[in-house]
Amino acid sequence: MRAIRRFTVRPVLPEPLAPLGELVMNLRWTWDAPTQDLFAAVDAEKWEALGHDPIRLLSEVSPERLAELSADRSFLARLEETAADLREYLTGDRWYQTLGPQAPRQIAYFSPEFGISAALPQYSGGLGILAGDHLKTASDLGAPLIGVGLLYRYGYFRQSLTADGWQLEHYPIVDPQALPLTLLREPDGTPARVSVGLPGGRQLAARIWVAQVGRVPLLLLDSSVEENAPAERDVTDRLYGGGTEHRLLQEMLLGIGGVRALRTYCRITGAPQPEVFHTNEGHAGFLGLERIREYVEEGGLDFDAALEITRAGTIFTTHTPVPAGIDRFTRDLVAQHFGGDNASPGVPVERILALGAEDYEGGDPALFNMAVMGFRLAQRANAVSTLHGHVSRAMFAGLWPGFDQSELPITHVTNGVHAPTWVAREIAELEAKARGSADVGAWEAVDAIPDAALWETKRTLRARLVRFARQRLRESWLARGATEAELGWIDNALDPDVLTVGFARRVPSYKRLTLMLSDRERLKRLLLDPERPIQLVIAGKAHPADESGKKLIQEIVWFADDPEIRHRIVFLPDYDMDLAYQLVTGCDVWLNNPLRPYEACGTSGMKAALNGALNVSIRDGWWDEWFDGENGWAIPSADGIDDPWRRDQLEAAALYELLEEQVTRRFYDRDASGLPRRWLEMVRHTLRSLGPKVLASRMFAEYVEKLYTPAAASSRALNASFDGARELAAWKQRVREAWSGVRVDHVESSGPGDGAEVGGSATVRVYVSLGTLSPEDVDVQVLHGRVDDSDELQEPSTTSLKPAEAYEAGRYRYDGEVRFDRTGPVGYTVRILPSHPLLASPAELGLVAWPPPPHAMTNGDLR
Numbered sequence: 003m004r005a006i007r008r009f010t011v012r013p014v015l016p017e018p019l020a021p022l023g024e025l026v027m028n029l030r031w032t033w034d035a036p037t038q039d040l041f042a043a044v045d046a047e048k049w050e051a052l053g054h055d056p057i058r059l060l061s062e063v064s065p066e067r068l069a070e071l072s073a074d075r076s077f078l079a080r081l082e083e084t085a086a087d088l089r090e091y092l093t094g095d096r097w098y099q100t101l102g103p104q105a106p107r108q109i110a111y112f113s114p115e116f117g118i119s120a121a122l123p124q125y126s127g128g129l130g131i132l133a134g135d136h137l138k139t140a141s142d143l144g145a146p147l148i149g150v151g152l153l154y155r156y157g158y159f160r161q162s163l164t165a166d167g168w169q170l171e172h173y174p175i176v177d178p179q180a181l182p183l184t185l186l187r188e189p190d191g192t193p194a195r196v197s198v199g200l201p202g203g204r205q206l207a208a209r210i211w212v213a214q215v216g217r218v219p220l221l222l223l224d225s226s227v228e229e230n231a232p233a234e235r236d237v238t239d240r241l242y243g244g245g246t247e248h249r250l251l252q253e254m255l256l257g258i259g260g261v262r263a264l265r266t267y268c269r270i271t272g273a274p275q276p277e278v279f280h281t282n283e284g285h286a287g288f289l290g291l292e293r294i295r296e297y298v299e300e301g302g303l304d305f306d307a308a309l310e311i312t313r314a315g316t317i318f319t320t321h322t323p324v325p326a327g328i329d330r331f332t333r334d335l336v337a338q339h340f341g342g343d344n345a346s347p348g349v350p351v352e353r354i355l356a357l358g359a360e361d362y363e364g365g366d367p368a369l370f371n372m373a374v375m376g377f378r379l380a381q382r383a384n385a386v387s388t389l390h391g392h393v394s395r396a397m398f399a400g401l402w403p404g405f406d407q408s409e410l411p412i413t414h415v416t417n418g419v420h421a422p423t424w425v426a427r428e429i430a431e432l433e434a435k436a437r438g439s440a441d442v443g444a445w446e447a448v449d450a451i452p453d454a455a456l457w458e459t460k461r462t463l464r465a466r467l468v469r470f471a472r473q474r475l476r477e478s479w480l481a482r483g484a485t486e487a488e489l490g491w492i493d494n495a496l497d498p499d500v501l502t503v504g505f506a507r508r509v510p511s512y513k514r515l516t517l518m519l520s521d522r523e524r525l526k527r528l529l530l531d532p533e534r535p536i537q538l539v540i541a542g543k544a545h546p547a548d549e550s551g552k553k554l555i556q557e558i559v560w561f562a563d564d565p566e567i568r569h570r571i572v573f574l575p576d577y578d579m580d581l582a583y584q585l586v587t588g589c590d591v592w593l594n595n596p597l598r599p600y601e602a603c604g605t606s607g608m609k610a611a612l613n614g615a616l617n618v619s620i621r622d623g624w625w626d627e628w629f630d631g632e633n634g635w636a637i638p639s640a641d642g643i644d645d646p647w648r649r650d651q652l653e654a655a656a657l658y659e660l661l662e663e664q665v666t667r668r669f670y671d672r673d674a675s676g677l678p679r680r681w682l683e684m685v686r687h688t689l690r691s692l693g694p695k696v697l698a699s700r701m702f703a704e705y706v707e708k709l710y711t712p713a714a715a716s717s718r719a720l721n722a723s724f725d726g727a728r729e730l731a732a733w734k735q736r737v738r739e740a741w742s743g744v745r746v747d748h749v750e751s752s753g754p755g756d757g758a759e760v761g762g763s764a765t766v767r768v769y770v771s772l773g774t775l776s777p778e779d780v781d782v783q784v785l786h787g788r789v790d791d792s793d794e795l796q797e798p799s800t801t802s803l804k805p806a807e808a809y810e811a812g813r814y815r816y817d818g819e820v821r822f823d824r825t826g827p828v829g830y831t832v833r834i835l836p837s838h839p840l841l842a843s844p845a846e847l848g849l850v851a852w853p854p855p856p857h858a859m860t861n862g863d864l865r
C-alpha cells in the first residue's frame with residue numbers, strides 16, 4: 003500500500019554530539035576531508051553503505067552507537083576541533099576581504115541546476131557542476147554571494163539499463179526533510195513565501211529552502227506547497243522534464259520568484275542586497291524583468307531608465323554553441339504569460355517581446371529567444387573558453403550589425419573546477435608533501451614528487467576505480483536480470499595495472515559517444531593487445547526524450563556485453579558526481595571527442611588533469627586553449643570536412659592511431675625498476691602547467707575582475723541617483739532617433755604620398771554630419787593597421803580624432819594623424835560611434851556610421 007503522506011524523522015542527537023548537527027547541515031563537508039573522516043568514524047560501514055550521505059548516516063546509526071560516541075573522549079575532542087574549524091572557516095577573512103571597496107558588496111548567482119554533491123541531486127551535467135563549483139569557490143575565497151535555484155522534487159533522473167541495454171529512467175522522490183536544507187522562515191516562525199502571477203488570476207507560490215554551502219547560502223524555490231493548485235505544485239517536479247509551457251513556468255519561478263526570494267532572504271537575515279546579478283545561461287533571464295518592474299513600480303522610473311539600471315548590474319554567461327541548445331519559446335506563449343490579465347503595468351508585454359525577439363537576419367520572428375534576451379538585459383556577457391568566445395561572437399553577431407566580431411560585447415572567462423571537490427586526497431597529500439608548505443600556489447614543487455611515489459599513488463587510485471566499477475557493474479547486471487551465478491566474471495573485470503581510459507559525459511550528439519566504435523575490430527585489438535592493452539570505463543545519461551541518445555548508449559552497451567571483451571570495457575549506469583569523482587581520480591587517460599567547436603568548455607578533463615591523468619582530446623573548448631604538446635594529446639580534427647560520416651571516420655582513425663602509436667607505447671615503456679619514466683614526466687608536466695589554470699579559484703577571480711567589479715561600478719553610478727539612469731536612457735533614445743542623420747561625408751589625407759616609410763605619418767581630416775547630435779555624443783575614430791589582399795583591416799588599432807571645426811550647422815571637421823609603425827601593406831578607415839561614459843562597449847547600442855565605399859587605401863596609394 004502507498005502512504006498518503008510522508009515524513010522523514012530526524013534523530014535527536016545526544017547533547018555532547020550536538021555539533022555533528024552543525025557539521026551535517028553545512029555542505030562544506032562535501033569538500034572537507036577531515037569532516038568526512040569524522041562522519042566515517044561515527045560508523046564506517048554505514049558511511050560507505052549509505053553512499054557518504056551524513057544525514058542518512060545520522061538517521062540510521064543506532065542509539066547505542068550514539069550513546070557510545072557521547073562518552074568517547076577522543077571522538078568528542080575531534081568533533082569539537084572539526085566544529086571549531088568550520089566556525090573559523092565561516093567567519094575569518096579570506097581573499098575577497100583583501101579587495102578594495104570597489105568589489106561588489108553582494109552578488110546573486112542564478113542557475114537552473116546546482117551540482118554540489120551526489121547527496122543533493124539537483125543537477126544534470128556540466129552546467130550544474132559548474133554552478134556548484136562556483137558557489138564552493140566563492141565560499142573558499144570569502145566572496146559575498148547568494149545562489150538562487152529551484153528544488154526539484156525528483157531531481158533529474160536515475161539511470162539504469164534493461165537486459166537489452168536500453169536506458170530506463172527512475173524518479174525517486176527527493177525529500178527536502180532528508181537533505182541538508184533549512185526552510186526559510188519569517189521572524190514569527192511561519193514559512194516564508196513568494197509567489198508569481200500567472201494568467202487567469204492564478205498564483206504560483208513557492209517556499210524557500212536554504213542550503214548552506216560553506217559561507218554561501220543557496221536559495222532553492224519549491225512549488226510543492228498546499229496553497230498551489232495541483233498543476234502549480236508540479237512546476238518544480240523535474241529538472242529539464244515536461245513540455246514547453248512547463249519549462250516557461252519553471253523559468254518564471256526561477257527568474258521572477260528568485261528575485262523575490264532574494265529580497266525576502268535579505269530582509270529576514272539582514273544580508274546586504276545584491277549589487278550584481280549573474281545568470282548562468284539564459285534560463286533565469288526573467289530576473290531582469292522583475293528587477294525592471296521593481297524600479298518602475300517601486301522606484302518611480304520609466305521602463306527605459308529601469309532597463310538601463312538593470313542592465314548595468316547584470317552579467318549573462320552563455321554556455322552553448324549549439325543553436326538547438328538555446329532556450330526558445332513561441333512569442334504567443336510568452337505573450338500569454340506576460341500579457342492579458344497577467345500583464346504588469348510597469349513592464350508592457352510588447353517591451354518584453356522585443357527583448358527576446360530574433361529581429362536580425364536569419365532569426366525566426368515567431369520565436370522568443372532567452373539568450374537574446376539575456377544579452378539585451380545584461381550590459382556584460384561572457385562565453386566560457388577562448389574558442390567559445392569566438393564561436394559565440396559569430397553566433398550572435400546579428401545582434402550588433404556593422405561591428406567586427408572582435409568588438410562585440412561578449413568576453414570570455416574559461417571555466418575551472420573546484421580542486422577540493424575533485425582532487426583525490428592521495429594526490430593532494432603528495433603535492434602538499436612536495437611543497438613542504440600549505441602554499442597551494444607553488445606548482446613547480448610537483449617536480450619534487452618522486453616517480454615511484456607518484457606511480458604508486460596512481461596505482462592505488464586505479465585499483466580503487468576498478469573495485470568501484472566492479473561493484474557498480476554487478477549492481478547493473480543484477481538490475482538487468484542476471485543472477486549472481488552468472489556474474490563470476492565480474493571479479494576479474496578490469497585490471498588495476500592496465501592503462502585505464504575514462505570517458506563520461508551527457509549524451510547529446512555532438513559529444514559523439516560512439517565515435518570509438520567506428521572501427522570495432524581496431525578497438526577490440528586495442529583492448530585485447532597482449533602487451534599493451536587499454537581498458538575503457540564509460541558512463542553517461544541521455545535526456546529522457548532523446549531516443550537517438552539512448553540508441554547510442556545501447557550500442558556501447560551491446561559492444562561492451564561481448565564476453566570476449568567485457569573485462570576490458572564497461573558501461574557504468576547512473577553517471578553522477580560520485581561516479582565522476584571515481585573516474586577522474588582513477589583513470590590514466592581522459593578521452594574527449596566532441597565535434598569541434600560544439601564543446602563550449604568541458605570541465606571533466608580538467609578534473610582528470612588535476613589528478614594526474616593525461617587528456618586525449620579533440621582541440622575543443624578548454625583543450626584548444628591549454629594543450630601545449632606535452633600535457634597530453636590532441637586528436638586531429640577534420641574541421642573542414644562537411645560530410646559528417648567521413649569526418650567521424652577520419653577523426654576516429656586519428657584517435658586509434660594516437661592510442662596505438664603514442665599513448666599505449668609511452669604508458670607501457672618501463673625502465674628497469676618498472677616505472678614509465680616518460681609517462682610520469684608528462685603527468686608531472688600536466689600537474690605543473692595545468693594545475694594553476696584549471697582551478698575555479700582562477701576562474702572566480704577573473705569574474706570578479708572582468709565582470710563583477712565593473713558591473714558593480716556601473717550599477718552604483720546609476721543607483722546613486724536615478725537621474726543618471728534617466729539621463730542615460732534619454733541619451734540612448736535621442737542617439738537612436740538621430741542616428742540616421744549621422745554620416746561620414748568625406749575623408750582627406752595628406753602625407754608621404756607613395757613613399758610612406760616606417761615611422762612616418764599621414765594627416766587625416768574627416769568631415770562628418772552629426773545631424774542633431776553634438777561632438778560630445780560621438781567618437782570619431784581612425785582604424786589603421788595591416789590589410790589583407792582584399793583590403794580588409796586585420797586587428798586594426800583605433801585612434802579617436804578631435805573635433806577641429808564646426809563648418810556648418812551639424813557638420814564638423816575632425817583632425818588626426820595616422821602613424822605607420824609597420825612595413826608592408828597597411829590601410830585605414832574611419833567610423834563614428836555613439837559615446838557615453840557609461841557604455842561598457844563601443845558596440846553596445848549596435849550603432850555605427852562608416853564612410854561610403856571605397857574607403858580602403860594601401861601604402862603607396864595615398865589619396
Ligand SMILES: *Cc1c(COP(=O)(O)O)cnc(C)c1O
Nearest residue numbers: 127128507578579582604605606
Ligand atoms: C564534471 C561533470 C560534468 C561535466 O562534464 P563535461 O562533459 O566535461 O562538460 C558532467 N557531469 C558530471 C557528473 C560531472 O561531474
